[in-house]
Amino acid sequence: MEKKNVALRKCSRGHEYEKSKELPVCPLCWIGYYHRKAGSDFPEDLAAPALRALLNAKLIKLADLSKVTEKEVAELHGMGPKALGELKKVMKKAKVSFKKK
Numbered sequence: 001m002e003k004k005n006v007a008l009r010k011c012s013r014g015h016e017y018e019k020s021k022e023l024p025v026c027p028l029c030w031i032g033y034y035h036r037k038a039g040s041d042f043p044e045d046l047a048a049p050a051l052r053a054l055l056n057a058k059l060i061k062l063a064d065l066s067k068v069t070e071k072e073v074a075e076l077h078g079m080g081p082k083a084l085g086e087l088k089k090v091m092k093k094a095k096v097s098f099k100k101k
Helices: 030-038 048-056 062-067 072-074 081-095
Strands: 007-010 015-019
Touching: 015 030, 030 062, 062 081
Parallel strands: none
Antiparallel strands: 007 015
16 A cells, blocks of 8 residues: 655644645644635634534524525534534524524
8 A cells, every 4th residue: 555645743732644635734723714714704613513613504694504504514524413403502592593494
């Protein structure tokens, strides 16, 4: 098996990881990277799979959640009950609600 071209890197927080085309940033710190890259205002402590699910569904900001129903968000691959609960809490503070059926 041929070894992929990877370079051992250390992120700004001191985590070591193998940088490659598929993994351009530290996997332990990636959530902050994608928050900044996407310009997202979702909570920083939102689980990584849930954040990926939202971004892949083109839901970048809290306000975008008003375009979809709660059921549609809950059905996204990677969105669990805990993440949905966190989103609802943040949405309530921001006075944003899911689309009604």
